[in-house]
Amino acid sequence: xxxxxxxxxxxxxxxxxxxxxxxxxxxxxxxxxxxxxxxxxxxxxxxxxxxxxxxxxxxxxxxxxxxxxxxxxxxxxxxxxxxxxxxxxxxxxxxxxxxxxxxxxxxxxxxxxxxxxxxxxxxxxxxxxxxxxxxxxxxxxxxxxxxxxxxxxxx
Amino acid sequence: xxxxxxxxxxxxxxxxxxxxxxxxxxxxxxxxxxxxxxxxxxxxxxxxxxxxxxxxxxxxxxxxxxxxxxxxxxxxxxxxxxxxxxxxxxxxxxxxxxxxxxxxxxxxxxxxxxxxxxxxxxxxxxxxxxxxxxxxxxxxxxxxxxxxxxxxxxxxxxxxxxxxxxxxxxxxxxxxxxxxxxxxxxxxxxxxxxxxxxxxxxxxxxxxxxxxxxxxxxxxxxxxxxxxxxxxxxxxxxxxxxxxxxxxxxxxxxxxxxxxxxxxxxxxxxxxxxxxxxxxxxxxxxxxxxxxx
Numbered sequence: 001x002x003x004x005x006x007x008x009x010x011x012x013x014x015x016x017x018x019x020x021x022x023x024x025x026x027x028x029x030x031x032x033x034x035x036x037x038x039x040x041x042x043x044x045x046x047x048x049x050x051x052x053x054x055x056x057x058x059x060x061x062x063x064x065x066x067x068x069x070x071x072x073x074x075x076x077x078x079x080x081x082x083x084x085x086x087x088x089x090x091x092x093x094x095x096x097x098x099x100x101x102x103x104x105x106x107x108x109x110x111x112x113x114x115x116x117x118x119x120x121x122x123x124x125x126x127x128x129x130x131x132x133x134x135x136x137x138x139x140x141x142x143x144x145x146x147x148x149x150x151x152x153x154x155x
Numbered sequence: 156x157x158x159x160x161x162x163x164x165x166x167x168x169x170x171x172x173x174x175x176x177x178x179x180x181x182x183x184x185x186x187x188x189x190x191x192x193x194x195x196x197x198x199x200x201x202x203x204x205x206x207x208x209x210x211x212x213x214x215x216x217x218x219x220x221x222x223x224x225x226x227x228x229x230x231x232x233x234x235x236x237x238x239x240x241x242x243x244x245x246x247x248x249x250x251x252x253x254x255x256x257x258x259x260x261x262x263x264x265x266x267x268x269x270x271x272x273x274x275x276x277x278x279x280x281x282x283x284x285x286x287x288x289x290x291x292x293x294x295x296x297x298x299x300x301x302x303x304x305x306x307x308x309x310x311x312x313x314x315x316x317x318x319x320x321x322x323x324x325x326x327x328x329x330x331x332x333x334x335x336x337x338x339x340x341x342x343x344x345x346x347x348x349x350x351x352x353x354x355x356x357x358x359x360x361x362x363x364x365x366x367x368x369x370x371x372x373x374x375x376x377x378x379x380x381x382x383x384x385x386x387x388x389x390x391x392x393x394x395x396x397x398x399x400x401x402x403x404x405x406x407x408x409x410x411x412x413x414x415x416x417x418x419x420x421x422x423x424x425x426x427x428x429x430x431x432x433x434x435x436x437x438x439x440x441x442x443x444x445x446x447x448x
Binding site: 005021022023024025044045046049052055058059060061063064065066068069112115116130131133134135 | 156157158159160161184186187188191192194195196204206208230232255256257258259261262343344345
């Protein structure tokens, strides 16, 4: 059994240290070691987007990142989206538009949408739909999700 | 997932020694969008994973008088966002941009797409028509290999024991060069090509004749295909619809697709001609040529 490796990284703005095996994904460490249960495991092979996090500004599937790869880097999970003042506008608009039903894909959609708005504050509907093509939702049919994201962009 | 050790070498020589020390038991990690899934599902085995993203040569996207050099581990997003790539290598952007959604683009590399050697890989026909060349390092030093010779069977590439892909060189396009890649899928996004087609052309000064052309196909043979006879046919010919259609027919003739869940032999053969014609039209438009009548 390979030895555990010590990793230091910034997670949701806080310096964090943990031990991991090289085979452990970032998703596994976030949920099982660090307790960030908001990041969901869906397909665990890069198709569904439920495990999306922002790694140094880039949207990634945390199931396809080894935890050892994040040494010295910065990760934002769904838990880092809201502030002490309240919900992030995306979270608020998802509620207002009822952009979720079972809610399992929602953390991934919100993190993905935040990554979009961080680099393109005023996307077109086409741009929102293309950006969210890597996130699967089996309940909503996507329309309400797209409307919620566009509403945040407008306000 | 199976247990393995992890190491992130800082230069190519170190990576070569590590690979050599493992007798085939080590795997190269770039973006991980194929490898991590394959390791998790047990389709590949590794005692050691060598992360090459800390080697500057492997993540570079550089341009000089020799053309564009893409590190084998450079992420698709970073390649497509490069201003020189956006200006001069539009055929590459067409192919690379199609690899997965945003989350995959952030991590997946063109080098990985090439090494994974899928017959349907979108970047490979695009690389072939841009005359890209692989830079390979191994225990016997460095060597180069044209991209069209890199894939040898589904999932198998031409790398010998202890070798790995360092970078891909894409020559600076000539004057009046244009290239394009497109694929057919039965939906708008997020799918694997039923057929893919790439084309590049160079026009003469009056933009009425082809100086040269290259055509490549994906998903119609065990490896991506370089349709050299179809491209060679166009060299010196007039820019006419009849000549474009004849080149498309010649490309179609070398395709040897199979019937599978994505399409039938007949459908794929039909698509070859349609897509090659459209890829040529796209390339001509980008070279500044008139739409052929």
